[in-house]
Amino acid sequence: MKIPHWLIVFAFCPFIACSDTETNTTDNETETTVKSTSPAPQTPDMPAPENQPVTAPFSYGSPDLTMNDPDGKPFSLSQLKGKYVLVDFWASWCGPCRADNPNVVAAYNRFKNKNFTILGVSLDEDKTDWVNAIEEDGLGWKQISDLKKWESDAQKKYGFQYIPYNVLLDPDGKIIASELHGDALMSTLERVLP
Helix, strand or coil: CCCCHHHHHHHHCCCCCEECEEEEEECCEEEEEECCCCCCCCCCCCCCCCCCCCCCCCCEECCCCEEECCCCCEEEHHHHCCCEEEEEEECCCCHHHHHHHHHHHHHHHHHCCCCEEEEEEECCCCHHHHHHHHHHHCCCCEEEECCCHHHCHHHHHHCCCEECEEEEECCCCEEEEECCCCHHHHHHHHHHCC
16 A cells, blocks of 8 residues: 555654745754745734624735636636635645645535635645645645745735645635634634524
8 A cells, every 4th residue: 555655744743734944954953944934914903893703813804816726727716705715725745734634625515505615725836746636635625726835826925834724714705714723623614604
């Protein structure tokens, strides 16, 4: 049985996230740096409405993304306005992302008929690896990528420094939660969705 390389890495490092880091070793000193990234989107100075479930300390409009799907057709996040959308940033080469995918699939299957969908945004650079991972992991929702890895427009606009990373948008396109994984994803969707 062939074991995927991402699973082997994750088995030995289960609490890591994938990031674009460089490690430099000199004598007895190790220095790890994260490549520069854009800052996270700014929040307005106003509280969220009391009746709106918010699991993150912000609520603001999300930057739009337009990238190609696996068939080479452009698709924009704004096309999903009117639905609750989990924007899921991941990559085929990211072990923690692949390990989290079964949770994301379960959430999609449970809530897809409640005005909810997912937009997968990949930080891959190899289209074949990306498409194979979509199929292997059973990711049945819209997927897009600019195939630029950490130089992706998604990373520049959302400012995340590691994956898996996600944001939950309300039907108006406002970010109402982020970094939802495992039980936190399910419980948040249970509270938020009508």
